[in-house]
Amino acid sequence: MSADNKRALEAIIMVADTPVPTEMLSQLTSLAADRVDALLAELAGEYAAEQRGFQLVRVAGGWRYQSHPDQAPYIEQFVLEGQSAKLSAAALETLAIVAYKQPISRAQIASIRGVSVDSVVRTLEQRGYIGEVARDPGPGQAVMFGTTPEFLMKMGLDSLSQLPSIADFVPGADVVEALEIGLRVDSAEAELRFAEEALAEGSQSVRPSLGDLLDGDGKG
Amino acid sequence: MSADNKRALEAIIMVADTPVPTEMLSQLTSLAADRVDALLAELAGEYAAEQRGFQLVRVAGGWRYQSHPDQAPYIEQFVLEGQSAKLSAAALETLAIVAYKQPISRAQIASIRGVSVDSVVRTLEQRGYIGEVARDPGPGQAVMFGTTPEFLMKMGLDSLSQLPSIADFVPGADVVEALEIGLRVDSAEAELRFAEEALAEGSQSVRPSLGDLLDGDGKG
């Protein structure tokens, strides 16, 4: 009886304090895994149709009850503790790099971000969003980082495959062009302008240097 | 709208750790207490009519969701097979911190561990290994945790003074700093009392805790 099975699934998930993996539910109810998922999807649909204040969702490979997002104002008043502080832009970017490039070492992250990432990586590790997933087989045996189930839970994702494709974020031709112009190698004009500016700014006796240094071929 | 109110009540009770008193629900939803109880009775009736695997019940002066009694066989099986039978590393570390640093508040533990410890503390409390032993006299009156007689029994100890010495272990500067910050956040008074207590106990070798840690010039 599917009604009986649904009741058992509801009861188990209600007493669990972490998402319950489909396989475990399948084992407990002696139902096939896809049957479990189908029944739970039905239940989730029922709650939605009845406009319940809670939802049944699949995150990080397991099923859990959670409050409905539109009830957040009430929940915020109620759950004061445990609200984790927002992540900084640096932390989010680092997390994005780890999510898309995992497994990845600290040095590899740093070379993408262009700055030391030690403290940001430590923060993400302490929060439990990333963790050591492997060791670089090469010399030095660098720690390779990857995202954790906790990360998926915080993102409300069932699996990493639900992340939008990284191809969606590759900058377009306009950005490439802007960068090429901004960093153009041949820019004698700018050099000249800079030199003039420096002279205009500078008091000659103390800082005669720039004009001098800029002037490659020594003509006054 | 009673449907909207019901949704809010469902959401709040779903995410609460412990039964939610009617007065609190009344306050959160700006409904009269008897109205809250009436709506919740309606909801409980709906779940019963729909033959859900869970119930909404009133226990210990508050409302909570729980599994339906007739699903007990599944729950028992889930508890026996599903729950991890060992304390996680994070939980064991938290328990150890409480054992050596009691009385200690949730915020102080969190500042040492660097992560939110709410759910771990709750698990340890539920299992009867730690419990409230005092209240911080400072503003906020934070709950101060300590280990229980049951913990001592499980460890085969007569008293806390039998905890193995950690005298030869010196925590790193950042841990000391975290502790200092945690204490400062909680209340400067508590810090003082804490340090004094630690000194008064004179249990340097067994618990070279706060007095020792905070005391820069090592005269403990």
Added chain:
Amino acid sequence: MPYEVQTSVFEGPFDLLLHLILREQVDLYEISLARIVDAYLVEIDKMDRVDLEITTEFLLIAATLVELKCKRLLPDDTDFDLDDEFSLWEERDLLIARLLDCKTFKDAAHVLSDLFDNAALCVPRRAGLDERYLELAPDLLEGVDIDDVRAAYIRAMTPKLVPTVSIEHIHSVRVSVGEAVEELIDELPRFGRVSFRRLTESLVERLEIVVRFLAVLELFKQGFIELDQPASFGDIEIIWVGSPALGVADLAGIDTYDG
């Protein structure tokens, strides 16, 4: 542990470059460093307390920009060397590739941020078992003894990672302005009057020239020398005026520069 400081300070040199090039639409070599420094100081002033990490990161950014500009602006005798020209292009393409990478993940981070915010609206149920079933649950301390607790305590109190200062960006050349000053004090009295160009003609590394120049400024500041530049872009004349009686005791305060 205030591990997140929310400021609009740029997150790193790449971030800064991206901002400057894409949003301000400027040529990197046109930007006045002073403007960037000013903007930074304003941001740092806004912070409640000085964050060593942010301030050092700023120094790194400033240094990176100085390096990029120097590469373009300092005289180079091999201006028309094709190899150099190529390596400059190569360097630029490499930089562009890294900037593109950086931008890709910046945009991806926005999506993650939205996912986070949406997920934060839902709070999971964590109540767990009610008391009826608690007794059934296996004893979590089974097999744990007091030595395990002691070990766990030491693990918890041991810093997870020793903070280190990255020196990746530091090259191996190391020249001290203090040493340069000492050399100049030795050389200059013998010349009496000499041009900066002549003084540095034997030097190969740009950094050494720059350090020499800083040393000259230091000596000027301390009154050992006079400087004169008769014409714009002309040679800088250095005139030794310092009396031998003047000591060089203050030189200890002069920094060493890494290139």
